[in-house]
Amino acid sequence: MKKLFFLFLFWGIALTVFSQNIQIKGVIVGGQDSEPLPGVNVVVKGTTNGTITDLDGQFTLNAPSDCILSISYVGYKSQEVSVKGNRSLRVVLQEDTETLDEVVVVGYGVQKKSVVTAAISRVTAEELNVAKPSRVEDALKGKVSGVQITQSSGQPGSDSKVRIRGIGTVNNSDPLYIVDGMPVDGGIGYLNPVDIQSVEILKDAASAAIYGARAANGVVLVTTKTGDGGTGKGLGKATVNYNFSYGWQNPWKKKSVLNATEYMVIMNEAQINDGNAPRYTADQVANAGKGTDWQDETFNYDAPVQNHQVSISGGGEKVSYFLSLGYFNQEGIVGGDYGKSNYDRWSIRTNSTYNVFEDNSRKFLNKVRVGVNVGYSRGKSTGIETNSEYGSILGSALTFSPLVSVYASDTEAANILAAHPYAVKDKDGRVYSIPPSGFQEIANPVAMLHQPRSEKNNEDKFVGTFWGEIDVLPGLKFKSSYGFDLAFWGKDGYEFPYFLANQGKDVTQSSVWSEMNRGYKWQVENVLTYNKTFASNHNLTVVLGQSAQRYTYRQLGGSDYDLLENDPSKANINSAIADRDDERVYGGTGGYNNASLASYFGRIDYNYAERYMIQATVRRDGSSRFGPSHKWAVFPAVSLGWNVSNEPFMENRPDWLTSLKLRASWGKNGNENIGNFRYTSLMDGGQNYYFGGGYVVATESKNGVMQYGSSPAAIPNPDVKWEESEQTDLGFDIRFFDNALNFGFDYFKKKTNGMLMDQPIPSYVGQSAPIANAGDMENWGLEFEMGWKQSLGDFKYSVNANASYLKNKLIKLGNASGEAIYENAGASGLGSYVKGQ
Template identity: 50%
Template sequence: MKIKSLLLATALLMSTSALAQKNTFKGVVLDDLGEPVIGATVQVKGVKGAGAITDLDGNFVIDADANQTLVITYIGYKDAEIHPSANMKITLKQDDKALDEVVVVGYGVQKKSVVTAAIAKVSTEDLAGKSPVRVDNALKGLAAGVNVTSSSGQPGEGSKVRVRGTGTINNSDPLYIVDGMPIEGGLDYLNPSDIESIEVLKDAASGAIYGARAANGVILVTTKKGKMGKAQINYNFSYGWQSAWKKRDVTSATDYAILQNERAVNGGQAPVFADPYALTDSNGKAISGFGTDWQDLVFNDNAPVQNHEVSISGASEKINYYLSMGYYKQEGIVGGNYGQSNYERLSLRSNNIYNVMDASKERNFLNKLDVNVNMAYTRVKSTGISTNSEFGSVLGSALYMAPTLAPTVTDGNVAKSYYDKLEDPNVYDSEGKVIGTRDFYEIPRDANGNYYTIPGMAGTYQEMNNPLAMMSIPAAKNWSHKFVPKFSIDLQLWDNLKYHFTYSADLSFWGTDSYVASKYYLSGNNKQTHTSATKSSSKGINWQVENTLTYDKTIGKHSFAVVLGQSAMKNKSDYLGGSRWNLVNVNKPSIDYATGNYGVTSKSVWIRHRSSLV
């Protein structure tokens, strides 16, 4: 009886396995004209990772169960669903809605159905839910052929944007144009919530109207306008916390001691540590467990980040308005709690369109006049540590510091034997009498008044320093103000002939304030012999004037457009910087409040003109 039951169970298992077994299906994907669709995605519905891509002939091979459903997708075509069968022939139909979508191209707009150049569009719906800090971060994974990589983990740090790869060994950044105005310095000033759409012009045909400036691609940004109807008030708020998701594996104190002994013995020297299993730290205290985990000390876990956005928008027959304000603040996960790595941005925007005249129902000439007035302002404050460097940076030092070193000096005898001497300005003879003075230093201390450990005390670390001591030094403060005004007029001259005038500007002011409040000593390679204050400021003023005539005509299924335009631009930039030694009051660090001179005050001016006819 037991044998029969076992045979029956085995038969049932074999039957179930046979039913669940997947088969291999082949097929071809064609468009409505019978041409093969290259690169279409064939996916098993509801199953991640189970799919295929059609080849140059539209063919594909996929493993699936006969009862499952295949979903076929391709940009510009409607999705198709089908149950797998032998020698499938699938025809995709064009998505007319997608083809009717309007994209910005240079000095106008066109339907996707008539655009032959390589243009990628990212709409406000695509950006919804991403909550990017910067506009360039918003492009990640949303535009084909656009590679966006983070420069570093610094709060507010810009991304490296490359359109179809690196185009030159020098500056490969694309040309950024916001509401028709070329913007210098990237898109840091833009609040991502103010964006209506982003178009990326990727080839020579689409960017030809911008000339050589479009060699690395063009990114066109269109900001939002109001929608017809009553006023809409929107407020978005988010608050979160950030922590390092992974830490580097480093050796414990015991493993470190063993390796150091092996290195010394193999080099013909005496072992560094007498007993790797009975270690004492730089304060003479017994080390238990891992030792000093410098990464734990450096990382700022649960660093806060907050974002506030409010907008008021609406439109009527006479006015279209969009007003917004954004505030973003982020604390860095390395040095943020020391004031070393932080980012704060305040942005204001006002987009207004006024209909001065509309007599289109009465006549077909000089019948409509619109005036557009835009204003954007952004203020950014930030501090930052050295990034992408293993030599002398906070994080690089944290990875290289020995786990046998204590972060601070708590042993009074150790402090007196070496640290106190560094802070003593007197020179003594053999009897202990003062015979002169010398340069002295101030060793950074923690909140409890303990010296931070100098790593050179336990060996040569060269440019590596105690990362906690490094973060106790006042950070340089970066600041910037940016104004982007725009004034334009649209006048309907005759029938489909329209005149457009635009005056826009990009006014940027930025700089850095830093000071050295003490004659600190971090190591033999990192020390200061004077207090000082340093200040630098830059100014960039760009303006652009454009006049265009556009004629659009549609006859039946055919349409054509003619554009005649003139554009003129001027760029001017200034730089001024200087510094002084010997602060009178370290609590009021200022170049004007110092007694000595240091370095050379520098100033530079750069001017460029450009004009073109399109």
């Protein structure tokens, strides 16, 4: 019997040995797009041994070789995977449209949407690329409540203005843009929309407070795509995608204007009403017809727009990568066929992650990852003048007489050339007609398109982040990163002699100009993140970090006259031979500027069983743009959430009610958008002053001596400090019918104190206006979002709608009159802000 007992004991020991723990590595991706899924729960079935996937969808777990892994993720169907001794796994999760939720990117981390307590809106890659937009901002139009996006002009490639919850200040209401953790200047128009994984918009103070100083107008977080980390060795399996679109553009509606017959009739009526004889005879009216349709002559119908995008993504056990190349071209509907209103953009992106080592048998420093996200964009654009002495091309097309033909007759052409040898001609030498006498700020719009004038704009932009991440202890990660934003932009133009209309002067001298700008920003950040779950239901996340930034800017420009040849290929400043005594020659400009920002920040997130949530954030910023007494400022925030549907008393709620969450938040943000060193006085060279006279008293004049030198550039204000905005937000999110119908509501009130404004001073002072914290502004509003989604077999559809109500009010301007007028030459109140409006 003893022998039999020891035999069974030996077998038990052997079985224990053979089922010992192994290290399992895996990657979890979504089934629809094979994108890695962060935050997926991976647990050994029947135990509490588990982990979650990182931002690249990867996990490492020590578990028995014959165990079963239970894998679950909000919005996807749960799976059980038998390990069967495999040390490398690749799991594909399928969407569960009936419980679909999201992981939302927040500042320095991610959160499940179910526990988010702030006002954050998310737009996915699928939503962004439905309309194949040229710019990311255009793709966001109408998709997020409380966000207003307007294009500065209809010219291809023109910038868009983004306003989050209205105009928060008269100084600068642009939001802060963050791309893969790097703050970028000049917006996100340089990005290829196809490279973007998601865009999160942080609308309230609580969500934006982690960015403190620059977040008073909201934050736009952009996350670009990453590769699919696999389980194989080397680079793994690669996925190649190519997208192509080609379309045509046309004006959606022409303005209704008079044709030739109608024009003659109206002009005759005007003459008669003025007591004069009709200008046109009955025969002329009867034979006039439609005349020239200047809109048809001007518009570039069927203007093409095309987009090409190729990407390669994939990865293995050690590395994941995403590479892309994109080209976008848009031809303008006004001037595009003449090369005067076009836009081209090339873009290149490479994102990669490399697992340096991973060893879960160690109690500390068991995982090290490094990565790089770099994007380059080159944009070129040409434009048309919209406010010259002849007005604009479209303005002339709408007001030019339909009785005038596009080209002058032979007799008219001879007379025009005799008086104006530089009259505009087409490529075949035909002379364009000119306006009759009496017309002001009008020219032949087709001749304006042929005007020998061109200005080409260019922009090269590099934005990237290099980072490394270490798992210091279980649940504790340290991440260090270096980011940069390097931009070169400028313009080159020329103008050859020309004549367009009698009300303007003949341009008899050619000119050329060029300008180049360079901006460089670097950022170094170090962030500690601690995640821990206590007693199953107490979830804690702590973020502590430090950030340092520096920005430098240089500008150089020049112009000259009298080119050797009127040849576009030779139009550069070196080819100009104007008299060097001419004051217009070498109109050189140049400048240099720099600014620095140092920051410390922290955030604590706690939730109990995803039922009660609280988040507290604080950031301390120091900016070189303010004097020693006001350099530093602190920006706190707090938010609360209550998932009512997770309460025990809601277990028997109606089947049609899926979830209900209440939210509340309060916080402060800052604004430092002013010029550098406005708190002190700088010397400005190139100044002049008359000494010893130089004035006239009655009939007596005194002759002084002109002296050149330097003088203070502006009146300093050592007391200027941070502009601060304080915001309160109340909202709720509710879902019905197994998440098919969702509805969100937010009420917010925002008060901006100490707005940074230039103060008006008398022009005879001869100094630039000083800046001060002179005004207060208040805005409040309501936001509504609603969506419906459903799957019918393989057919899926969704309908979304949003609405906003916003009220802006300027409360204080810091002076008794309540008006701040910046230009008062000939027009009262021009460019003014009025208290109470």
